[in-house]
Amino acid sequence: MLKKILTYGAIAGLIAGAPMLALTAWADRxxxxxxxxxxxxxxxxAxxxxxxxxxxxxxxxGGGVVRFWPALGMGLGIVALGSLIYAIAWEIALATAGSDFMAEYAAGVIAERKAQGASAAEIAALTAQMESFRAQYANxxxxxxxxxxxILPVGLPVALVSAGLLRNPRFLPAR
Structure with a gap:
């Protein structure tokens, strides 16, 4: 089972991480x-x-049969490894992009609130909140x-649903 977790987790991480690297490179477009x-x-x-x-x-x-808990364990292992690879890819993307992601994100959030007609006090509070988050995000x-x-909230339901469906040997049986 460990070999499958490592193999499929690495594939999932690469599928999720590679497009993110490309999107970061073309973020201005x-x-x-x-x-x-x-x-x-x-x-x-992924x-x-x-x-x-x-x-x-x-x-x-398994000869056409798998129990829920072992299937869920395998799914969670794949999700965990894929998520770690995705997070590492994000760190690489930030290091190579040469832009200040949080500054751009904060500016976008503030501009959106201004466009919605927020008061000056709300904008000041939001600016302080964004600056605090920017300092935390530097860690x-x-x-x-x-x-x-x-990424984890995407993978966890997939693991649950997959384990739940595939525990039934009549669901997509082996040929």
């Missing part, structure tokens, strides 16, 4: 909303490897944890 949609879609595609790995394990090694451990909170 892509609208943030589109980049976010592309990012979350690639995460979902974690389809969880389903493939559990099904393959069930059909080949690599904090940034790494924040990056994991982007």
């Amino acid at each position: 892509i609208q943030p909303e589109l980049g976010m949609v592309i990012g979350y879609l690639t995460m979902l595609i 974690f389809s490897t969880v389903f493939v790995a559990i099904k393959r394990w069930r059909d080949v090694e 690599p451990l904090f940034r790494f944890a924040i990056t994991l909170t982007e």
